[in-house]
Amino acid sequence: MINRYIGADIGGTSIKLGIIDEEGNISERREIPYRSMEEHPDVMKYLIKGIRDLMDTCGQETGAFSGIGVSAAGCINSVTGSVADNGGNIPGWSHTEVVKTLREEFGIPASLANDGNCAILGEQWIGAAEGFSDVLGVTLGTGVGGGIITGGRLLEGSRGYAGEIGHFPTHAGGAHCICGLDGCFERYASTSALTRKASTADPDWDNGRAFFEAVSRGDETAKAILDEWITDIAYGIAGLIHVFDPQIILIGGGVSKQEDLLISPLRDKVLSMVMPDFADGITFRAAQLSNDAGIAGAVRYLISKEEFSNKM
Ligand SMILES: [Zn+2]
Known part of the structure; x- marks a missing residue:
């Protein structure tokens, strides 16, 4: 049964x-x-x-x-x-x-x-990371969530707190975060960070759809903002690749549907930031299970x- x-x-x-x-x-x-x-x-x-x-x-x-x-x-x-x-x-x-x-x-x-x-366990079980034993999951939303599977097992730490990649510091002396600390990854890599920057440049870009439409139209300001955001995300992922040597980077969140505007340029940027041996053979993919x-x-x-x- x-x-x-x-x-x-x-x-x-x-x-x-x-x-x-x-x-x-x-x-x-x-x-x-x-x-x-x-x-x-x-x-x-x-x-x-x-x-x-x-x-x-x-x-x-x-x-x-x-x-x-x-x-x-x-x-x-x-x-x-x-x-x-x-x-x-x-x-x-x-x-x-x-x-x-x-x-x-x-x-x-x-x-x-x-x-x-x-979320990352679900994706490894029946989703986009099925068949992979070493997975780095990065979910881009209001904050940045994540999870790490290493050697086929979820990395939990001593109490289950591990994998909280949104709050590992990437910017010394950086912006204040909701967690009480400064310079956290999610302060720069979340979709809220993108929207904040975009709507400052143009009040009409206060949502993802309007902003990505502007990028698709070839708006130079929008393209520069997107590029800066992707660089911020890439910094964090490049650091984590050197620590965990994953086979696959799984990007989650609604924005991960942007294959051409996000996943593909993010892959190129990350791979340019990691040592060649680490970059070799890494897969980048959007999460699947929603x-x-x-x-x-x-x-x-x-x-x-x-x-x-x-x-x-
Ligand atoms: Zn934080």
């Missing part, structure tokens, strides 16, 4: 849920907006209700599922299965005991991991934990 799991992905405004089997087939996707009415909703209450509804409508009892994998934003301690001091932009999220609560509620295995790490990455990766994380503990 094929094991089936529930995958959950908790973001700043909604919870995505789905059923995923051990071969990575996803069904019964749903999205629960939890922040539409309430200022400080109890996220765990929405999560538990969502999982219960999903089990009920699928006519399955709790025992028919082998576990619940949860991906979440915020600073996640995957060893304790709880949220650390910094709960990110999820209200009341700090110090929530996610795994303990789910185990008590449903009586089946559960796991919790950072959303950047889950909304499925978090739920799939959360389940892949749970399965890998079980495989690991079975070996002990």
Whole structure:
């Protein structure tokens, strides 16, 4: 019999849920907006209700599922299965005991991991990085997320905090970051950084679409801003390539659809910044799974934990 799991992905405004089997087939996707009415909703209450509804409508009892994998934003301690001091932009999220609560509620295995790490695991399992053992994932959005798989295993650090590449410093004495530090990679490489720069040059370029249209038209100012942004991203990636020697760089976020204007020039720029032996054979690719990455990766994380503990 094929094991089936529930995958959950908790973001700043909604919870995505789905059923995923051990071969990575996803069904019964749903999205629960939890922040539409309430200022400080109890996220765990929405999560538990969502999982219960999903089990009920699928006519399955709790025992028919082998576990619940949860991906979440915020600073996640995957060893304790709880949220650390910094709960990110999820209200009341700090110090929530996610795994303990789910185990008590449903009586089946559960796991919790950072959303950047889950996204990259999902892509390696059933997405754009399938078949690769050494993967560097960089998600360009409002901030910069990421994840690192090395030797086939997710790099977690001692508590699961690892892979937070948005907050490794790339600019000495640089701009102040939301995390409280200065000069972080995401202050320069996020799409917010791009939009900030673009809309200063031209107020009409306050969204990605308008800006990339200007670049496509050949607007010199827009092209220069894009080139500067790509250089900032490339600096960070080049540094990480020297540290981790990945086979593939996976670029995520809505902007990664810009193959000609982003992925391709970014690849050229990065390769010009790394030692030739490191550059040799590296693949650059856009992430593929979009909304499925978090739920799939959360389940892949749970399965890998079980495989690991079975070996002990
Ligand atoms: Zn930071």
